[in-house]
Amino acid sequence: MKSLIISVVFSVFTLSFFAQNQAWDAQFIPANSTNNTVYCIIQNGPMDFYVSGTFTQAGGNTANYIARWDGSVWTTLGTGFDGPVYALTLWSNNLIAGGLFTQAGGSPASNLAVWDGSSWAAMGTGTNGIVRTLEFFDPYLYVGGEFTDANGTTVSNIFRTNGTAWENMHGGTNGPVYDIDIRNFVIIGGAFTQAGAGVNALNVASWNGTVWSNLADGLNDTVRTVQFTPNGIYAGGAFTMSGTTPCNRVALWDAGMWKPLGAGFDNTVYSLTVEDTLIYAGGLFQNSGSTSINHIARYSNASWFALGDGTNASVRTTCLDGYDVYCGGAFTQTGTHPSNYFGRWGSVPVIEYQPEQLTLCAGDLLEIGLDIWSSETVSYVWKKDGVTLAVPDNDTLTIASATAIDAGLYTCEMTNIFGNTITTQIAVVVHSLPTFILTPTDAEQCENTALLWQANVTSSIPITYTWIQGSTPISGITIPELNFSSLETSDAGIWHIDAENACGIISSSTFTLTVNALPIVTISGMQATYCYTGQNDTVEVSPAGGTLIGPNLNGNIFTPYGLVGNPTFTYTYTDINSCTNTASFTTHIFNPNPVTLSGYEVFYCLSAPNDTIQGTPAGGYFTGDIINDSIFSPATAGEGTFHVSYYYIDANNCVNADTVEIVVMQQVAFTYPDLKTKFCDNEEPYNIVVFPPSGTFSGPGISGHDFNPIIAGQGVHTITYTFIDPWGCSGTDNIILTVFNVTPASFTGLPTEMCNNATQIPLTGLPTGGEFIGDGMTDTIFNPADVQPGIIPVYYIFTDENDCIDTAHSTVNVLPVAEAFFTGLSPFYCQNELQDTLDGIPSGGVFSGTGVTGNIFSPYNAGEGNHTIIYSFLNANGCTSYDSVTITVDVNPDVFIGSDHEICNGEEISITATYNTNDDLYWNTGDVTPTITLTPPLSTLIIATVFNGVCFNSDTAEVIVHALPDFTLGADISACNTATLAPSSTFSQYHWSNNSSAASLVVTQSNTYSITVTDNNSCTNSDTVEVEILPGPIVELGVNRVITENQSITFIVDQGYDTYLWSDGSSTHSLLFSGSDYGVGNFTVWVLAENDNGCFDMDTVIVTVNPGIYADFADADFGAYAFPNPVHDKLHFEIPENLAIDEIKIYDITGRQMYLSTNQQNNFNAGVDVSQWIKGLYLVYFYVNNTCYIQKIAVN
Incomplete structure (x- = not known):
């Protein structure tokens, strides 16, 4: 037996996963997780991750800002860092970390460090500001954040390095870079408005290695994450628009424009993870449109879906491990489980490949194998047709030798700690060899007959057939039918048929074909030719006992009479084997010469003379009635019908004849159907009908066949009819016609004119006894209303005793009357x-x-x-x-329901009707009581209708429903230190939950806050928002300072914050600014402090260092000063005569010099015009003997 090729169609389940149950991992309790926010997760291998953030512990161990999770335990990477790590990436076999730190593994490292598997090392001199994002794209490491220096290279928030060269990427951006992704070009997101040399790029830009470009209108607020995919570029952040296109915090760059993804989110997206068709988002959001989604979501079929109950606080980073989703952030709960800052949304087993159908032959190996992904141990339960099979617990089902009972629908249920997955049904079909149900039987037939052999074979798969005579296959026939259209003796023999399918071949039993030869048949005894009128002949046939057919046969006697042409005679004989053969004979029958008679008439009058009849061709002879050779005599023949024949013998000795019929006519007889014999002298001419009709009438009043009584006149008249038939035979007849006088008729009473609507009138006819006819007449009454306007004729008809009729006639003009x-x-x-x-x-x-x-x-x-x-x-x-x-x-009933009413949406109002209570009351609300109470959603017209049984009456009143104030306080928020709450619209009154009546509320404590607003219609509405106030740093450097070169200033901010960064790169909570170190000039001093929840604060001051020795103006016994102060137009100087001023300078608050005058110029007394200066604070410097005195003035 052959083995059937197994045809398996594999389906790739890219994610039927979406329909499967999942669950949050419950193992990341505080003792088995980090102790603070996770900002970054990257994968090092299956269930192997590097994790960083603001934490200092992981799994109960000291882990300063970075740790490793291998699926079972947390481990540290050296001694970690002294500040937050916000970004990680892998470069070759090394781990790169970026953030806000000054040490890595106990060694100096400015915000960038590399881990080689055993120790940390700085990357060059690092950066002078925060590193927010890292991306490696061979051979470069790309770095983004908030810095202006990278390893001594001037950069602007982004650079790249191959380990040797540090490149500024053609100008970078004018604001922070939060994320980078790279494919054919670099894509960045952040909080900037320009990239490169003046390219306007709103928060998102691309770099092709040479030139920066924008992405259309960009995105209107901070972009926190960008991701390249084959479908386009995904972006997430705080934005809500791209140009005029709404994109709620998540968008797709496709076909040259930004497009929204579903309904987007109600708050910031920090992280997007995209792999194949899987898209996950993490952030501050809690809703997507009307769907509640807590901080983490999955995108599918144009909508965002929650991952269970999500997390209880923001998600900062997401990462995929197969189909498991890892996330990190500020949360302490995932789903319903405690999960500190790190969590996993685990996947049930995912079917990546499975067979849909297996087709095999009985006896073959049945093996169903699955390709399953699961991060956890899987158990397998196999079922056939819904019944559990007792087979090993693994991903492959094996049956060594399949039989028909193994065919069916198989499924496998796979279960891990997160739930179960069931395969789609796998159809197993087991085929067998073909089976003969019917084979041809032995056949015995005659030569030249048809034979159809058929076989009936069952098989579940296609069959090929082979017909075999003896041992010789018949080529070209592969169907279960063998059709012999005309058997030959060579077709006889022993036959069988082979049926073959994919599982093998089977032969039928044999069957025998016998082919008998046909009998020899002859026909004889007929002549080659016959005359049309020839003698009968006998046909001889052999063998006897068959069937002879042909024209004019009686048995085997042939009669040629009546035939012409070439008739064929066939003899058919069937032998003892029922085999039939035929023989045929064709003879010729001569067509005789035509014979005709002429010289005679078909009809003769009895008195007609004798006639000579002629025969053609000449030489024949006549026979027939009353014939003397060729002479016919009508008188001798008398009335009747006679036949005359002429015979002629031609050259083939064949005889032909012609016979004619001759009629001798009798005397003519006349008939007059329905003849009228009495007439009135006013009648029209009368047509006399006679048979035969072609004769002639004569007599009084006759014209042709018409008799005119008027012309004939009163009396009795004889009319004569004369007729000659077509054969010249003639006859005559007389008829008698009588004409009577007519009695005259008349009538009176009909006027010449009447209106169409006039009363009917009677008419009088003479002689009496006649009849009136005409439109409008009924008996003797004329009614003008019964007729159409116009001239109406009226007739009076009178018939006398001779049935003669006379008619009187008159008309009336019936005048038209308009229909009113x-x-x-x-x-x-x-x-x-x-x-x-x-x-x-x-x-x-x-x-x-x-x-x-x-x-x-x-x-x-x-x-x-x-x-x-x-x-x-x-x-x-x-x-x-x-x-x-x-x-x-x-009369009408009375009803009254009062004037119009005004209410707010949701309020109730009662309306009462005043009416006669005996009447029926109906409100258009469907009520029937005197008072109705309603709460209409919209302005509506109220109608009360009363009915007294006959008449209705109604009264109306409009209920004007004012909409409640439409506003929102927005989604729940998390903010650092303070948050400002305000409704989305303006109203006339406000009432906050803390009794404030201001339009906005600045809050400093976490709580639930609510507001009730009142509009101009006195309608109110409320909203509530949950505010989480995260304690953030508060840094104050004070006002701008001015010192001289011999002075210094110590700037101090509160201790207790996680990280500090000063403008000089130092990271302690204080800064010593020395004038001697910086020299003369204006210097910007700034500090950035950040705590463990990601909140930061920053302050900046300007320090001006002047030459010489500084003396406080207020304390100096100096004597000189500028006035007036404040000044509006012109500033003057008061200088004692004994005081030698070297020079006077004036600076604005930014350090820009506005005025300079020296003693040599001798123009101190001229004053200074300040009328065009910008209003604000200015500093006046008086220099005397290497000492500087400074006075603050205000220009208003």
């Missing part, structure tokens, strides 16, 4: 209804009746009761038209 009617009137009125305007048609008539004035009908004037209203119209011909309508007027 009117509209505008109802059949019923209530008395308080509005009056109606009546419209008479045709116009110009007159209305009359109670309550009618002109063409106005007033129900009130008509009063209660029935009233008939009439419309009269005078036609131009003097006739008058009328129309009338009877109507009824009744």
Whole structure:
């Protein structure tokens, strides 16, 4: 038996995962996690991660800002850092860390360090500011953040290095860079407005290695994360728009524009992880549209979905390990489990490949293998047709030798600690060899006959057939039918059929074909030719016992008479084997020469002379009735029908003849169907019908076949008819016709003119006893209303005793009358209804009746009761038209529901109707009580209708519903130190939960805050927001300072913050600024402090270092000063005569010099024009003997 090739179709489950159950990992309790916020997670291998942030412990061990989780335990990476680590990446076999630190592994490292697997080392001199993001794209490491120096190279928030060269990437950006991703080019996101040399790029930009470019309109707020994918570039952050396109904190760059992803989110997205079709987001958000999603979400089918209950605080980073999602942030709970700052959303087993169908032959190996992904141990339960199988617990089901009972639908349920997954049904089909249900049987048939052999074979898969005669296969026939259209003796033999499918071949039993030869058949005894009138002949056939067929046969006797041409005769014989053969013979029958008779008439009158008949061709002979050789005599023959024949023998000795029929006519007879013999002297001509019809009439009043009684006149008249038939035979006949006088008729009483609507009139006819006919007549009455206007004829018909009729005729002009009617009137009125305007048609008539004035009908004037209203119209011909309508007027009931009302949405209002309680009351609300109470959602018209059984009456009042104030305090927020709350719209009154009535509220404590607002319609509405105030640093450096070269200033900020960064790169909580170190000039001093929850504060002052010795102006016994102070137009100097001033300088608050005057110029007394200076604080420097005295002045 052959093995069937197993055809397996694999389906790649890129993520049927989305429909499977998942769960949050419960193992990251405080003792098994970090003790503070996780900012970055990167994968080092399966279930192997580097984790960094602001924590100092991991798994109960000291782990300064960085640790490693291998799926089981936390381990440290040396002694870690002295400040937060915000970014990690792998470079070859090394780990790169970036953040806000000055030491790595106990050694100096300015914000950048490398771990070689055993120790930390600085990367050059690092950066002078925070590193926020790292990305390695061979051969470069790309670094982004908030810095201006990288290993001594001037940069602007971004650079790249290959370990040797440090490149500033053509100008960088004018603001922080928070994330970098790279494919064919570099994409960055951050908080900037320009990239490179003046390229406007709003928070997102690209770099092709040479030139910076923007991405269309960019994004309108900070971009925290960017991700390259085959579908485009994904971005997340605090933005809500790209140009005019809404993009709520997450967007896709595709086809040259930013597009929203679903409904987006209600707060900042910090992290996006995209791999194949998997998209995960983490951040501060708690909603996507109307869907509650706590800080972490998955994107599928154009919507964002929650991962269970999410986390209880922000997610800063996400990372995929297969189908498991790891996240880090400020949270302490995932789902319903405690999970400190680090969590895992674990996946049930994921089917990456499975067979959909296995097809095999009985006896083959059945093996169903699955390709499963799971980060945890999986158990397997196999089922067939829903029944659990007792097979090993693994991902492959094996049956050594498959049988038909192994066919069916298989599934496998796989379970790990997060739940279970079930495969789709796997169809296993087990095929067998073909089976013969029917094979051909032995056959014995005659030569040249048809034979169809058929086989019936069952198989679950396609079959190929081979027909075999003896041992010889018949080529070209692969179907279960063998069709012999005409058997030959060579087809005889022993046959069988082979049926083959993919599982093997099987042969049928044999069957025998016998082919018998046909018998030898002959026909003889007939002549080659016959005459049309020839003698009969006998046909001889062999062997005897068959069937002879042909024309004019009686048995085997052939009669040629009546045939011409070449008739064929066939003899059919069937032998003892039922084999049939035939023989045929064809003879020729001569067509005789045509013979005709001429010289005779078909019809003869009895008195006609003898006639000579001629035969063609000549030389024949005549036979027939009353013939003397070729002479025919009608007189001798007498009346009747006679036959004459002529015979002729041709050259083939064949005889032909012609016979004619001759009729001798009898005497003519006349008939007159329905002949009228009596007439009146006023009748029309009468047509006389006679047979035969072609004769001639003569006599009084005759014209052709018409008799005219008027011309003939009164009396008895003889009319003669003469006829000659077609054969010249003639005859004559007479008929008698009588004509009578007519009695005259007349009538009276019909006028010449009447109106169409006039009264009917009687008419009188003479002599009496006649009949009136015509339109409008009924008996002797004429009614003009029954006719159409116009000239109407009327007739009077009288019949006398001889049935003679006379008619009298007259006409009347019936004048048209316009149809008068009117509209505008109802059949019923209530008395308080509005009056109606009546419209008479045709116009110009007159209305009359109670309550009618002109063409106005007033129900009130008509009063209660029935009233008939009439419309009269005078036609131009003097006739008058009328129309009338009877109507009824009744009184109306009373009802009153008051004036309009104003309420706020959601308020209740009651309305009462005043009416006769005997009447029925109906409100348009469906109520029937005197008082209704309702809470309409929108402004609505209230209608009360009363009905007294006859009339209705209504009253209306509008309930104006004012919408509640529409506003929101926004989503719940987390803020550092303070948060400002304000409704999204402006209202007339505000009431906060702390009793404040201001339009906005600045809060400094975590709490739930609510506000109730009141608008100009006195309607109120409320909203609540949850505010988490994170304690943040507060740094104050004070006002700008001025010192001389011999002075120093110590700037101090509060201790207790996690990290400090001063403008000089130092990282303690204080800074000593020495004038001798910096020299003369203006210097910016700034400090950035950040605590463990990610909050930071920054302050900046300007320190001006002047030459010489500084003396406090207020304490010096100096004597010189500038006035007035404040000054508006001109500043003057008061200088004692004994005081020698070397020079005077004035600076603005930024250190820009505004004025200089020396003693040599001798113009101290001229003063200074300050009218064009910007209002603000200025410093006046008086220099005397290497001492500087400084006075503050204000320009207003």
